[in-house]
Amino acid sequence: MQPFISHTGLAVIIDSANVDTDQIIPKQFLSKVTRDGFGIHLFHDWRYLDDAGDKPNPDFNLNKPRYKGASILVSQENFGCGSSREHAPWALADFGLKVIIAPSFADIFYGNSINNGLLPVRLTDAEVKQLMAEVEAQQGAEINVDLETLTVTSPSGSVFNFEIAESARHNLLNGLDAIGLTLSHADTIANYEKSIPQWRV
């Protein structure tokens, strides 16, 4: 995994609450056996007017020229709810997004994002509202997200603090392989297994 330290980029807004993973990547794209190539299907039913994905919906923000190249998504509460499909962060990352900012996230999506180096940032309702207003007001508005200082800097220079579990921050900053880390405890796992009662083996 690539380390995540700090990122500055163009922001795009999806001003809806409860954006579920069925919207982020609909089921018809879950039959692939690889992790790549999901970005083209990101938000398919909102982004395209037809099933084949040939006719972009001009009213959907991701299709608007002013948001082309966006790498930070700002949305509303309970982002990523529903299905556990990791195809959702795969699609967001493959599209080119590095950071999702929202007042709250669903638990499974939050963990899946961190495991893919996609940073989920929780800010307050008021801070998200301010970011959205600033991004809308100025074409090309960029946001900075710094994982070392745990700050988000808005286009106008307002600085917001955010929190993330120290363990997740450490893994993201260093781009660590979670499995490799856990396997360094293989002996402890083996000892634990010896202590499991017979009925639970």
Place this chain on the structure above:
Amino acid sequence: MAKTLYEKVWDSHVVVAAEGEAPIIYVDRHLVHEVTSPQAFSGLKVAGRKLRAPEKTFATMDHNTSTTSASLEALSPMARTQVETLERNCKEFGVRLYDIHHKNQGIVHVMGPELGITLPGTVIVCGDSHTATHGAFGALAFGIGTSEVEHVMATQTLRQLKAKTMKIEVRGHVAPGITAKDIVLAIIGKIGMDGGTGYVVEFCGEAIEALSMEGRMTVCNMAIEMGAKAGMIAPDATTAEYLEGREFAPKGEGWSQAIAAWEQLKTDEGAVFDAAVVLDAKEIAPQLTWGTNPGQVVAIDQLVPNPLDARNATVRSSIEKALEYVDLTAGTLMTDVSINKVFIGSCTNSRIEDLRAAAVHAKGRKVAAGVKAIVVPGSGLVKEQAEAEGLDKIFLEAGFEWRLPGCSMCLAMNDDKLEAGDRCASTSNRNFEGRQGRGSRTHLVSPAMAAAAAVAGHFVDIRKPY
């Protein structure tokens, strides 16, 4: 110190708790299906890692499978590749697989409990959010992403932060005709679709204790629909009675040890929850969703809500968007809403008791003109049992279609999908936009409510003659 049920299961599974690291917890059972596993198996292969405990890993195919044909020929090329990839991976890594030709094949959350793979006091994970279902047995069970599936395959453990605890107590007894589905929809209606985020919920109270294991599974299944990490119900005599003699349940001396251990699996008196919610069971009427998330739910004798009554601007905008999508007008009586499709199935409601409850309303009646209704049993064993009881004939005579087991129209990955503009009474768990087919509208209901809607052509209050 007094502990909650969750804390007891958590504490008994912590393998490593090091400063500054997320704790490592042990996984007793890993359930696997075709959609969220291929990239995990590939990851193992690329890194040259082994599958640590194949004997604790159980695979089936359910999401992509056809409900009209038990042949791979019936699948789309991509679905077929995914199913064949699972077969190949299971063979290579020595994982037990219930494929489409096996009588145990079925929806992963129906298969696990009915084979006794699911046990109280265990940690169970699966790359599927409805893994919460297994919490009905007093297991700590939750859905994980594919990176975590790979982590479990390689280490038989997971890195997890401890969740907060919430107690949801349903006091008293429900009225006749009110099912587990109505109870859980009423809970979600009360706390909202993110009311449980960050929590492991323990469901308790007389109305929960009175439920069968199948009813308890329906309740815990939808814990994720309130955003909870997991839902749990303390095991009791009902739990033990259900499990005794099942294929993978402990036997002999192991069974006696298990019973003794399970008796300790309840929240201690004086244990403190981070949050508590109380519902009065007798207030619960048959429930159905009107909107595009499971929290947008009303009782059958209520009206489609008015956005102007919303508590804030975000909620108002959600209601307006949902009303536009589902094409309903505020103030409409739910019994005036017509449907043209019915789906009885899914990991929420496809077990034998669900099919019996639906059959009561189908028996001697006919599916209304213009309505297409399908019944999809949750597993090969459920199908076999239903056919032994003659339920298939009741459904077929009433004009329902009787299908092969699988996830089917719950998420519509196979051919069972709705068309744009369809309105469906569905016993599944999610009414998100496009979930059952682009432009389609889903109303979540109990099996009895779904079958009654099929014969009436619109939603009915099953407490009254219709």
